[in-house]
Amino acid sequence: MISEANNRKRNYNLKPADFNTKKRPTWCVGCGNYGIWNSIKKAFVELKLSPHEILIVFGIGCSGNGNNFIKTYAYHALHGMALPVATGAHLANHLLKVIAMTGDGDGVGIGGNHFIHTCRRNLDITHIMHDNRIYGLTTGQTSPTSNTKFKTKSTPFGVMEQPINPVALALICGATFVARGYSGEPEHLKNIFIKALAHKGFSFIDVLQPCVTFNKIDTYDYYKKLIYKLEDSSEYNSGDFSKALQKSQEMERIPLGIFYQIKKRTYHDGLEQIKDKPLVYQDLSSINIESLMKSFY
């Protein structure tokens, strides 16, 4: 018997620690991943989600190793493949809260093509991109979000390219919720996560985080000087696409918060065949291909 109803039971008494596994994080002391880890667990608690209602699809990298430290359904995917796996799992069971948890290499490097197309689909999933502007787990090479002239093991004479602007990219590719957070502002980050997870459609959060071991440029001090919050200005309207795009281009200082959010039909709302039931709960014993076979006479 398939107990679909169980899926919807809410557990109201969970604490962030209930989302810990028996494994302790292996991230470096001071790593931005801790801030993201704490914020997402708190967001789950405030949204009254239980571990079995959530699927996190991890990519590869220090962020990807998080699969061992958060207790939910998890799929630790291949490098760059978190979004396609999350897409398939969501379409098979759209009652799950599906999150893709990736690094910047995963998200806009090797997985860049998948990022572009996932943004335009408006699937009801959330993409949290840990953006430390460096490849950490492979001990310090340039990332697609590294700034020009940045010297790394793979670019000893400095990065030649322009960095990708993930917020702007998500906007022009059609994401319906685009935000930037910072691991050094965990409370603010938690609130973005809550709104992103509650958003009906594709939500993307570019989470800036220092890599204390391999990135000596984009440090806590660097971010402290530059960040400010969009919501501190009463004028900012996250429903205005051109404003959002303009804001995403700001370089002198770093705005945090929700750049853009609109309501649009989600991908699965357009699929009549799963209106009544997610694919995973559909009965296979009643399939009848007799009439279809007749069309081959």
Place this chain on the structure above:
Amino acid sequence: MAEIKAFSWKVGGPAGFGIMSTGLIFARIFSRKGYNVVDDKEYPSLIQGGHNVYSVRVSTEKIFSLLASVNILIALDEMTIDLHMNEVKKNGFIVYDSGIFIGRDFNYKKPDVNFLPVPFDRLIEKTGAPKIVKNNVALGVSVALLNYDFNMLKEVITENFKDKGQKIIDFNVSAAKAGFDFIMKEFTGIPKIHIKKNYSKKKLLLTGNDGIFLGALNAGCKFYAAYPMTPSSSILHSFAAAERDFNIVTKHAESEIAVINMAVGASFAGVRSMVATSGGGFALMNEGLAGAAMTETPIVIILCQRPAPATGLPTWTEQGDMLYAVHASHGEFPRVVMAPGDPEESFYMVQIAFNLAEKYQIPVIVMLDKFLSENNFTCTGLTRYKIKINRGKLIFAEEDIDNNEDYLRYKITDDGISPRAITGLRNGVHIANTDEHDEYGFSEESAENRKKMMDKRFIKLNAINKEIISPDLYGPKNADTTIISWGSCKMPILEAMKYLNTDKRIFNFIHFKYLVPFPVKAFKKFMKNVTRSAVIENNKTSQLSRLIMENTGIKINKQLLKYNGRQFLPEEIIKGLEKI
């Protein structure tokens, strides 16, 4: 003229003229009446221009393949006459569009062949139909030359265009009638072909891809992802059209890399999922294949081969990817590779593929090729109850998990198979991990754990080996020459076997449907009685010979290989075997 039991028909013309739909209508007017039909489509990778050919062979008896010669050739352009005139049999017909020779001399000559000029454009003008329906004139002409039932043609044309409205139907039918009447009036004196009446029940007309599609539906495939690639694309079209009626999600994704990872994601969540592609797309899927294997996520991959390397010959046929599929991706893991030989086997074997994938939580690759994927063959019927759905140790309900113990997704068991919880179960929370992992799914790099987990995954082979069916033996048990082949070559070989066995030589034929795991015991047993053998396959380096060597140490010395992008003709097999 005496009745004949079988005939062959061919139509050729420029791409963009609707040759493909014309051929299919022609094939169907005979399968409907219970005739045995096989067809073949040749077309370049172009939309307009270039040369398209559609061949159909019809018989009152069981047939497996086309033959080299034809009774009727319909030439909608001059190139068709140039290329195919010599294939026309004695007393056969070459029907050509006389309009293309206006102002020029017609100087083709072939003794014992009837050249029939038909003014296609003029006939259409009289009916008032647009020129685009020209092909239907050819159909009408063909039916008249065969003394066949015009009403059958009318019925199939009507059905074919039923979604396009009565006006379009009328145009097409009137064009066909004009062709039919023209032959009846203008060529009263020529001896026509009398095809023997057939009284058996109507037959299904299926391609290998149709077999895969219908089989996958019947097996409960709920998620299908693909990126268009010839010759696999018709499976995508069929799934896309059926998704609402059969509650399936079909996703045309951004690349084959996305395709395989989406399908693995859906399978992880708990649904049966499948992908199909050709060699190039399969290459892009390779990392994902290993991802499925490491996370023990079931997946069915349909690999419709075409001549490679690289873009190769996109619309032609070859069996060049066998050893690639057998060894594809990095690292070592158990898998199943199978290769049906006809559409009926495709239908049943893809259902077995789903069962094996889920029972053993492994990837299963089903190999076809352009010849099997796109050509139609008649079959008497398909039974949807033959292969029962078996989802193995998949857990759907919380009560099926023991709450007194931790749920271990990768629990070490005697058969290597661990109970797999679908998503959304309160007590089934787990990690599927592409990193090497422990029984929980946590990343774990210890030497002891690595060995334990490798052994766990490989011990499944004990049970998988028992499920692998022996190769099929066709012909007598004892023969002086044994043909060995795999996949779609079965069809021309079976056709050739009708003529091979004489007083002088006796042939039999071993057909491999399972390649991995290789049926070692069964094959060695067969080979004990074999005196002389030859491998026949559609590639350059005889990959089956190498697979046999790798698995059994048996060296097959004789090979008959074809690798020009075309399937064997039975005549080529007969001739080739004379030298062996």
